[in-house]
Structures are given as structure tokens and as C-alpha cells.
Amino acid sequence: MDAYELLTRNAEEVVTDEEVRDLAEDPEGKRAYVGYEPSGVLHLGHLLTANKLIDLQEAGVEVVILLADAHAYLNEKGSLEEIRATAEQMKAQFLAYGLDEERTEFVYGSTFQFDEAYTRDLHTLEQATTMNRAQRAMAEIQGDETAKVSHLVYPLMQTLDIEYLDLDLAVGGLDQRKVHMLAREKLPELDYEVRPAIHTPILADLTTGEGKMSSSEGVTISMEDSTDDLEEKVNSAYCPPTRDPEPDDEGNERENPVLELFEYHVFPRFDEVVVERPEKYGGDLTYEGYEALAADLESGELHPADAKGTLATYLDELIAPGREKLREIRG
RNA sequence: CCGCCCUUAGCUCAGACUGGUAGAGCAGUCGACUGUAGAUCGACUUGCCCCCCGUUCAAAUCGGGGAGGGCGGACCA
Known part of the structure; x- marks a missing residue:
């Protein structure tokens, strides 16, 4: 299987195809990432993007997994300490699942997202983004919760992560689409480069075949299942x-x-x-x-x-x- | 800071005016039927009625206080 096929197989959407084709010309040493809010137990949703990461590694791409502790904190998932503890479990499960330890870099968001330069860029991005736009980007991730300022900051930080992690490609489920589109639009406004994105599909609910599998209720298959x-x-x-x-x-x-x-x-x-x-x-x-x-x-x-x-x-x-x-x- | 509205089953809500310890739909569970599931039948389950205090023989319901959520408070009309 050639590099382009490895990068794009089973992807629901590739933005843009031309950019990814360019990347596939010389994938060796290029950097791609997925960000995850730390969770103690991986489920099939995590594993679907992990499959894409394995494809990327096979094509020679370096993989960065962002253990998004600060994002999880913004999303009210607990204290940073608690979040980091579950992140360690998450990391171990990814490696057990089959990610190549030599070619996977695990990065805690909090190690760079509180730096001064990052924070300044964040505020610049806040000026450049309407609340409406930020909220729409966040809507898929946020669920039913009442909109907070933290929810608006969240996708802006994802945008900056793509720059600060020095990436060539962003990967995520289709639920990340609006965030990645926001990033593609805003990064050039801060004089940063646009990066392509690859989106995996969101699989249907197991018992009904409708909607999304991990939409709150529904049956989820996870690493915990016997x-x-x-x-x-x-x-x-x-x-x-x-x-x-x-x-x-x-x-x-x-x-x-x-x-x-x-x-x-x-x-x-x-x-x-x-x-x-x-x-x-x-x-x-x-x-x-x-x-x-x-x-x-x-x-x-x-x-x-x-x-x-x-x-x-x-x-x-x-x-x-x-x-x-x-x-x-x-x- | 001020004002109005909302909070009852997992979800959407009824019940409140005229106090008598809760209902519907959907969901869920279990059977029947299919070599799966679904559909279809049949049966069943579900509750600190947001919290505290008070009135009362009796409070989801009335009164007071509080919490959470939603909306409004320029000008013009």
C-alpha cells in the first residue's frame, strides 16, 4: 500500500486532497497528531483514530499524541492531577493496542499551553474570533452543557496546538471538523502555516444503527469489556x-x-x-x-x-x- | 444590581390555581417469533417531585429563604 493510500484509507474526509498528496510524496519525518482528553479507559472511538495513527506510522510519519489535560480541565473533567493520572493509563493502553513506542511522542498539553508566547497568541486569536464562530466549532464536542467561556477558548487552543506542536497534519474524528476548519482559517491570520486535516468517520450506534456510537447513552465497546x-x-x-x-x-x-x-x-x-x-x-x-x-x-x-x-x-x-x-x- | 420564567422517571413533559405520600409518551428490562439484531406482539420496572425552613392532621402542590438553569433591563416604538 503506498503512502497516500495509507494516509487516506477509511478516512471520511481529507482536507485538502492536494495538500495530503503533497505530504504523501515525502512522509518520512513529517509530524501528525491527534488530541485526546485523557480518559482512564479507551473505547472504540479512540481506537478508530488510533488505527489511522498506525497507518501513518507505517507510512513513515511521526505521530504525536496530545494528552490534552488542560483541555479536559477546561471541559470540567476534574483537577489537573486527576486528569494526568488517567492520561498515564491512556498512554499505556495506546501502546498496548499497537502504536509503535519508538515513533509515538506523547505530550501533555499543560507542558506548553501555559507558556507566555502561547498565551499571547491565544489572546490574539480571541480577538480574531467571534463568539458565534468559536461556539459553533465547539458544539459537537461540548454536548448539552451550558456554554461557558472555557468552551470558547477550547477550540482556539486546539488551533494553536497545531502550530506549537510543529505539526504537518491534524487527525481527528469528523466531530473535530469545525475545529480544524477554524484552525485552517485562523492560523494564516497569525502568520502561521495552514495544515491539512484527515477525519475519520463517526460510527453508528451499535444497537440502532443510527447516530453516533458513543453519544452519551448507547452501548460502547471499551478496553474494559470482557x-x-x-x-x-x-x-x-x-x-x-x-x-x-x-x-x-x-x-x-x-x-x-x-x-x-x-x-x-x-x-x-x-x-x-x-x-x-x-x-x-x-x-x-x-x-x-x-x-x-x-x-x-x-x-x-x-x-x-x-x-x-x-x-x-x-x-x-x-x-x-x-x-x-x-x-x-x-x- | 434589578425583573420575569424554569427545575417532577434515563429523556420530553403533565399534575400545582381548588393540599390527601405521583402520571403519560419515548427509552429500558424480560419473554414469544425469526438461526442475529430490528419490526411486531405479550408482560414488567422506573422517582431524595432541586435543597432548607415554615403553615397544616396531611405539602410535588401553600408561604419564606437558598441553589442551578434560561431570558430581559441603551435608543427607537
């Missing part, structure tokens, strides 16, 4: 035998979350997927890519129940090292 938890959660997933399900009665678009998990979590990490099936149902099946599996589900060759069992097995394998790490950390 093998049994995984089986139970995957088994209860919405899974019609098709890749584009009909909208529900209220007209909401639906995806097939089981197929999405195969596409975005399983196939990027495994060259071959084996469906173990009793003779009664036709015996084992082997897939080397997502398309073939999706086509078989669509045709009826692969029954959803067998797809689910297989999915749970592979997700379990992906999560196992992180789960073990968590167990160690917690004693």
Missing part, C-alpha cells in the same frame, strides 16, 4: 443482512454497525478473517477484505449471527492487550 461482554454487546447489535439499511419509521438514516466495525476496526488490523461455522450452515469462510464479507452478508451467504460471532472474536483479540494492561495498572 470476552463475554463483547459477545453480548455485539450480539445485541442492529444487523439487517444489508450494507445500507432502510431508514427507520421516522426517516432517520441507518447504517449497519456490524459491517462498520468489520470495515473500520477488524480489516485494518487483520489480513485474514475466518468465520467459523458449523457444517450444518456450510462450514468455515475466509475473507481477505471487507468488500467480500459485506457482499456475502448482502447475498445471504454469510448469516448475520455468524458475522456477529466472528466480529466479537476479533474485537476481543484487538482489545485483549489493552485489557490486560488495565488489569496490571489497577492491580
Whole structure:
């Protein structure tokens, strides 16, 4: 797989394609980042962007993971001390998941975001940004909480992080899109360079196929899940035998979350997927890519129940090292 | 600083005027049906009624105080 393909595969959006093509010409030594609010337990949402980071490393790009302790503080996730403790757990889980320790730089936001130069730039950016714009950028991240001044500062800091971490590329879920667009617009106003962004999709809710998987309620698969938890959660997933399900009665678009998990979590990490099936149902099946599996589900060759069992097995394998790490950390 | 409105189940809200220890829809859980899930049937669960004090035989409801949230307070009309 060539560098451009590694950078863009499974991406929902690439901004801009020309800039990323340029980057792919000579990826060695270039720097890309994702910022995460520290969390004690990684879930599939984190792992989806981590998959992209693994792709980037394979293409020769240096990866920076911003452990965004100051951002989490702004977002009222606890004291800086508490936040840093969970950040350490997060770091350990990322490495267990498969990020290359030699090529991954973990940076605490608080180590540079309180510096004088940064703070001055932040205030300049505050002058250059309307409240309306900052709030719109933050809306996806903020959720239902009442808007505070901290919520307006939050995306402005993300904008500056891209400059201060000396990056060539910003990576994030599609929920980060407005923040990255704000950054692309504002960085030149401070005489800094524009950087491209790559956005991963937001996967559908497991049980309904609608909306987002980790939208507050809903079932989330995380590093904490036992093998049994995984089986139970995957088994209860919405899974019609098709890749584009009909909208529900209220007209909401639906995806097939089981197929999405195969596409975005399983196939990027495994060259071959084996469906173990009793003779009664036709015996084992082997897939080397997502398309073939999706086509078989669509045709009826692969029954959803067998797809689910297989999915749970592979997700379990992906999560196992992180789960073990968590167990160690917690004693 | 001043004024008005809101706070009841996980969510959206009814009930308050005319005190009698709470309801609906959605969600959720469990069965039936499908070799998955959903849909569809059938059953079930859910509450410091924001907090404190007071009135009362009795307070979600009335009175006082407080907290959290929303909105308004130039000019013109």
C-alpha cells in the first residue's frame, strides 16, 4: 500500500486532497497528531483514530499524541492531577493496542499551553474570533452543557496546538471538523502555516444503527469489556443482512454497525478473517477484505449471527492487550 | 444590581390555581417469533417531585429563604 493510500484509507474526509498528496510524496519525518482528553479507559472511538495513527506510522510519519489535560480541565473533567493520572493509563493502553513506542511522542498539553508566547497568541486569536464562530466549532464536542467561556477558548487552543506542536497534519474524528476548519482559517491570520486535516468517520450506534456510537447513552465497546461482554454487546447489535439499511419509521438514516466495525476496526488490523461455522450452515469462510464479507452478508451467504460471532472474536483479540494492561495498572 | 420564567422517571413533559405520600409518551428490562439484531406482539420496572425552613392532621402542590438553569433591563416604538 503506498503512502497516500495509507494516509487516506477509511478516512471520511481529507482536507485538502492536494495538500495530503503533497505530504504523501515525502512522509518520512513529517509530524501528525491527534488530541485526546485523557480518559482512564479507551473505547472504540479512540481506537478508530488510533488505527489511522498506525497507518501513518507505517507510512513513515511521526505521530504525536496530545494528552490534552488542560483541555479536559477546561471541559470540567476534574483537577489537573486527576486528569494526568488517567492520561498515564491512556498512554499505556495506546501502546498496548499497537502504536509503535519508538515513533509515538506523547505530550501533555499543560507542558506548553501555559507558556507566555502561547498565551499571547491565544489572546490574539480571541480577538480574531467571534463568539458565534468559536461556539459553533465547539458544539459537537461540548454536548448539552451550558456554554461557558472555557468552551470558547477550547477550540482556539486546539488551533494553536497545531502550530506549537510543529505539526504537518491534524487527525481527528469528523466531530473535530469545525475545529480544524477554524484552525485552517485562523492560523494564516497569525502568520502561521495552514495544515491539512484527515477525519475519520463517526460510527453508528451499535444497537440502532443510527447516530453516533458513543453519544452519551448507547452501548460502547471499551478496553474494559470482557470476552463475554463483547459477545453480548455485539450480539445485541442492529444487523439487517444489508450494507445500507432502510431508514427507520421516522426517516432517520441507518447504517449497519456490524459491517462498520468489520470495515473500520477488524480489516485494518487483520489480513485474514475466518468465520467459523458449523457444517450444518456450510462450514468455515475466509475473507481477505471487507468488500467480500459485506457482499456475502448482502447475498445471504454469510448469516448475520455468524458475522456477529466472528466480529466479537476479533474485537476481543484487538482489545485483549489493552485489557490486560488495565488489569496490571489497577492491580 | 434589578425583573420575569424554569427545575417532577434515563429523556420530553403533565399534575400545582381548588393540599390527601405521583402520571403519560419515548427509552429500558424480560419473554414469544425469526438461526442475529430490528419490526411486531405479550408482560414488567422506573422517582431524595432541586435543597432548607415554615403553615397544616396531611405539602410535588401553600408561604419564606437558598441553589442551578434560561431570558430581559441603551435608543427607537
